[in-house]
Amino acid sequence: MANLSASNHVARVLSAANQVAGVDTETRIAASWRRCLVNHNLDPARRGPPQTLTEAEIRHIAEPMEDLIQVAIPELEDLARVLHDSGYCVNLADPNATMLVSRLPGGDYARMFLEWKIYTGSNFAETFEGTNGLGTALAEQRPILVHGDEHFREQWHMFTCAVSPLFDHAGRLAGAVNITSCRSDLGRSAHELALAVTTEATRRIEQSFFRRRYRASWIAMLPGDGHGMLAYDDDRRVVGACRTARAAFGLTDAMIEDGIDLSHLVQLDDRAARAADEQVALRRADGTPWGRGRLAPPVRARSPRPPSTPPREKPAGQFSGLHRLAGRDPVLIKGVKRLMTVGNLDLPILLHGETGAGKDVFARAIHAASNRAGRNYVALNCAAMPESLIDAELFGYEAGAFTGARREGSKGLIVQASGGTLFLDEIGDMPLSLQTRLLRVLENREVWPLGALKPVAVDIRLISATHRDLARMAEDGSFRSDLYYRLRGMEIRLPALRERADRKDVIAQIADEEAPHCRIAADAWAQLMAYPFPGNMRQLRHVLRLAGATAEHGLITEADLDLPPFSARGAEADHTAGERTAIVDALRANDGRVTDAATALGLSRATLYRKIKALGIALDS
Numbered sequence: 001m002a003n004l005s006a007s008n009h010v011a012r013v014l015s016a017a018n019q020v021a022g023v024d025t026e027t028r029i030a031a032s033w034r035r036c037l038v039n040h041n042l043d044p045a046r047r048g049p050p051q052t053l054t055e056a057e058i059r060h061i062a063e064p065m066e067d068l069i070q071v072a073i074p075e076l077e078d079l080a081r082v083l084h085d086s087g088y089c090v091n092l093a094d095p096n097a098t099m100l101v102s103r104l105p106g107g108d109y110a111r112m113f114l115e116w117k118i119y120t121g122s123n124f125a126e127t128f129e130g131t132n133g134l135g136t137a138l139a140e141q142r143p144i145l146v147h148g149d150e151h152f153r154e155q156w157h158m159f160t161c162a163v164s165p166l167f168d169h170a171g172r173l174a175g176a177v178n179i180t181s182c183r184s185d186l187g188r189s190a191h192e193l194a195l196a197v198t199t200e201a202t203r204r205i206e207q208s209f210f211r212r213r214y215r216a217s218w219i220a221m222l223p224g225d226g227h228g229m230l231a232y233d234d235d236r237r238v239v240g241a242c243r244t245a246r247a248a249f250g251l252t253d254a255m256i257e258d259g260i261d262l263s264h265l266v267q268l269d270d271r272a273a274r275a276a277d278e279q280v281a282l283r284r285a286d287g288t289p290w291g292r293g294r295l296a297p298p299v300r301a302r303s304p305r306p307p308s309t310p311p312r313e314k315p316a317g318q319f320s321g322l323h324r325l326a327g328r329d330p331v332l333i334k335g336v337k338r339l340m341t342v343g344n345l346d347l348p349i350l351l352h353g354e355t356g357a358g359k360d361v362f363a364r365a366i367h368a369a370s371n372r373a374g375r376n377y378v379a380l381n382c383a384a385m386p387e388s389l390i391d392a393e394l395f396g397y398e399a400g401a402f403t404g405a406r407r408e409g410s411k412g413l414i415v416q417a418s419g420g421t422l423f424l425d426e427i428g429d430m431p432l433s434l435q436t437r438l439l440r441v442l443e444n445r446e447v448w449p450l451g452a453l454k455p456v457a458v459d460i461r462l463i464s465a466t467h468r469d470l471a472r473m474a475e476d477g478s479f480r481s482d483l484y485y486r487l488r489g490m491e492i493r494l495p496a497l498r499e500r501a502d503r504k505d506v507i508a509q510i511a512d513e514e515a516p517h518c519r520i521a522a523d524a525w526a527q528l529m530a531y532p533f534p535g536n537m538r539q540l541r542h543v544l545r546l547a548g549a550t551a552e553h554g555l556i557t558e559a560d561l562d563l564p565p566f567s568a569r570g571a572e573a574d575h576t577a578g579e580r581t582a583i584v585d586a587l588r589a590n591d592g593r594v595t596d597a598a599t600a601l602g603l604s605r606a607t608l609y610r611k612i613k614a615l616g617i618a619l620d621s
């Protein structure tokens with residue numbers, strides 16, 4: 001049966017391609033079939049999944065489209081919310097038909113899309129996949145509905161796609177919004193509305209993107225249903241025009257670069273020009289009435305709220321916390337001295353050190369020593385959260401910006417930290433797309449919450465930390481090099497506990513805090529001094545806390561020290577295998593509870609999660 005329908009389909013395609021007119025398919029579809037056969041040499045009967053990109057390739061494509069994606073996401077989320085139960089998936093694709101954002105429908109429908117690889121990273125260019133919504137809309141740069149057997153390849157016949165191409169602020173093709181249904185029981189007309197919905201959503205994305213790009217200019221939204229937009233400066237010289245306005249006025253890039261006078265295109269009387277963000281009557285260049293339009297004034301960044309408390313003057317001993325942490329270790333003492341020389345300059349600081357070496361504690365001490373001490377200290381661990389959550393947590397979002405968003409929106413941590421210090425731990429684990437956004441915040445000193453039309457000005461001191469070799473990552477492209485140089489206004493290395501020259505003092509001090517009523521026997525001292533402490537200070541604290549609890553007669557002996565075997569031979573393979581075994585054992589001993597296993601290993605929860613991921617350990621094992 002399937003074979004019969006496949007061969008019928010092939011016959012239809014061949015016939016349509018041979019004689020475009022007079023077949024039972026829409027002319028645009030027949031023209032596309034012809035392109036697929038003649039130009040792209042495709043076989044309508046071929047089966048197989050679409051080409052799928054790797055995560056790195058997707059990031060590479062998505063990075064330059066970051067701004068557009070950010071503007072599009074609230075609209076896509078809205079579409080996905082409305083269509084959730086109707087079997088439609090929602091996508092944003094780049095101009096080459098690679099899906100960059102995907103929102104799946106609910107229930108069993110989602111499985112269909114996953115099985116057929118209709119998700120982020122899949123490519124539906126007409127040149128590979130034949131006639132299909134995304135590929136054909138992008139090839140023709142026009143909205144299209146491709147229903148069931150209108151697809152060139154027979155294997156896509158259970159799907160229907162409604163797609164609208166998306167144009168950027170300069171009228172260039174920037175991608176497409178796609179909604180695809182797997183409801184093969186519905187006829188073509190049942191999906192017509194879907195095309196109208198997609199086209200409208202696309203239009204809203206284009207408008208938001210244009211307004212955002214030209215936020216420093218006036219924007220005239222022109223009469224008519226074409227949604228034409230012109231951006232102009234205070235002297236009424238045109239600085240930008242959307243695709244519709246370019247077509248309506250025959251505007252070229254050269255005319256815009258020359259700063260064509262607005263009055264050559266549309267006339268505003270002075271009263272209209274003052275009625276900012278209201279509907280106004282506009283006239284054509286020749287003075288004849290045109291219709292009602294709208295003028296939006298330039299957006300100035302909101303200034304940060306003045307701090308409620310004036311900056312506290314720091315006493316002379318403001319660096320005492322840092323001195324205490326540095327102890328008698330020359331590397332750390334040097335680091336603190338360098339910090340003192342820059343004093344309260346808001347230089348970004350990058351802390352580098354192994355897990356548990358005290359990066360968070362050190363960052364807090366820097367904040368406490370700065371003239372921002374009385375203000376907020378806000379910390380985020382970039383390794384402990386999925387990308388989408390870091391995005392919302394860090395940059396904030398407007399009310400209703402996406403499904404699951406809080407009704408009142410969220411300020412985001414950067415805005416919360418304004419006036420104070422933002423600490424980004426494990427910055428090396430920050431996804432590339434967010435690195436781009438963070439860089440922009442540091443450069444422009446303003447944040448765009450998700451779905452916002454206005455930026456919020458911010459004033460933060462940034463301290464970041466990592467255990468990774470960021471310089472090498474910047475070299476091999478896994479971390480943005482421009483961001484790396486912005487983060488390391490000053491880089492301070494926190495030595496591992498085993499490297500500290502004052503190791504003995506540190507052990508004594510922590511023993512005093514964790515097991516205050518105990519003495520340490522000579523054999524236990526020798527062990528503590530010799531042990532390499534891969535979990536550094538954190539591990540030392542846990543070991544001594546436990547030892548204090550098990551010690552008899554106030555004496556900590558070798559038997560009280562829970563020091564897991566650790567190969568110091570340096571062979572990477574041994575180390576990895578040993579680490580793996582230790583983690584798997586700890587998880588088993590704690591019935592899979594990651595927090596408890598982390599405590600047992602002397603690691604932070606985030607670090608343990610990272611290691612579990614890196615070593616490919618299944619959490620249910």
Ligand SMILES: Nc1ncnc2c1ncn2[C@@H]1O[C@H](COP(=O)(O)OP(=O)(O)OP(=O)(O)O)[C@@H](O)[C@H]1O
Pocket residue numbers: 324325326353354355356357358359360361362425467510537538541603604607
């Ligand atoms: N100089 C120090 N003296 C005493 N205790 C310290 C010192 N530095 C860190 N600690 C303790 O070690 C533990 C881990 O510190 P912290 O969280 O700052 O490490 P980290 O380097 O940020 O770790 P991770 O990379 O895993 O997030 C904390 O309990 C902290 O109190």
